[in-house]
Structure formats: C-alpha cells, structure tokens
C-alpha cells in the first residue's frame with residue numbers, strides 16, 4: 759500500500775522516487791509477479807495465479823502516481839492499482855481523466871474506487887455512505903467505460919454497515935489498512951495490506967516482502 763511517490767514531501771505517506779525504484783527492482787529480482795484485482799478474480803474462479811503474486815496499490819489518486827510511479831512501473835513492466843477519489847479527479851495535485859485513461863490503456867494500471875470525497879464511511883449516515891461508495895464507483899465507470907471491481911476504504915475505516923454498502927455496490931474486492939498479506943480467509947471485502955511508508959528503508963521493505 760502506497761500513497762504518494764514524491765521527493766519534495768516527507769512523512770508516512772510519501773515514498774521517494776529513488777526508494778520506490780529500488781523497491782520495484784527488488785520485487786523484480788526476487789521473482790514477484792505483479793497482478794491486478796482483475797487477475798485476482800482467479801481466486802473466485804479457481805484458476806491459478808502466477809508465482810509470488812503481488813498487488814501494488816496506491817490510494818487517493820495523486821498526480822505523482824502518473825508523473826513518478828507510472829514511468830518506473832512501465833520500465834519494469836509491472837502492474838499496479840490506483841484507488842482514485844472520484845470527485846478529486848482534475849483538482850490540484852490529483853490525476854486528471856486523460857492521465858487516468860492513458861495509464862489504464864497501457865495495460866499496466868488498473869483503476870479502483872476510493873469514494874467520491876474521501877469521507878470516513880463509519881461516521882457518515884446511510885444515504886451519504888451509499889452516495890460516496892456507489893456514486894464514486896459510477897463516476898469512475900462512466901469515465902472509463904467499464905466496471906470498476908476494487909475498492910479501498912478511506913483511511914481504512916470500515917464496519918459491517920460499510921462492508922454491506924460496498925457489497926451491494928457490486929465490488930468484487932475491497933482492501934483495508936489492516937497490516938499483513940492479503941488472504942482469502944480475511945474475506946474478499948476486507949483484505950489486508952502491507953503499508954509501505956516513507957520512513958522505511960529498502961532493507962526493511964525487503965524484510966517485509968522477502
């Protein structure tokens with residue numbers, strides 16, 4: 759789980775381009791195969807996944823995902839999923855539609871949903887919850903012209919009511935910020951992720967994902 763790949767900003771959510779490059783290089787050398795949530799549908803159909811499958815995800819839909827992460831991913835021929843907050847598309851420091859479409863058409867990037875306005879779904883009322891989850895999905899689908907199957911809970915906040923809304927919206931998978939490798943037993947709508955933060959060294963990354 760990444761957010762921003764940026765050298766100008768520091769903190770938990772920002773990984774520098776150099777470190778991100780080294781992390782992708784490690785995954786490549788260690789024999790990992792990047793997959794998208796569309797590929798993960800194999801969990802449901804019983805088809806095989808490649809050896810050492812890994813899902814690289816970015817939350818929020820920041821502009822640097824296009825400017826910095828995407829060229830690095832393409833250079834390594836690696837796939838990733840960007841969870842986009844639909845109503846922030848085209849706003850400062852966020853992706854715009856032409857960047858989103860270009861990345862998707864490359865075949866390396868899958869777009870997932872992350873609500874309309876990045877609200878904490880556990881604190882919102884039912885109607886707003888539905889509008890944020892289903893509305894965000896529909897806006898992305900309208901712009902992309904095909905179904906969006908994966909969702910990330912903003913700030914990792916969810917409860918049974920929220921999961922119900924995500925289920926009814928028709929998502930195949932949803933990811934949380936609970937730490938760890940994703941596994942079927944967690945439930946398809948409450949999958950765990952490994953947080954890759956800005957303070958982390960490459961050695962630490964390799965320890966987490968050997």
Ligand SMILES: [Zn+2]
Nearest residue numbers: 817818912913
């Ligand atoms: Zn987010």
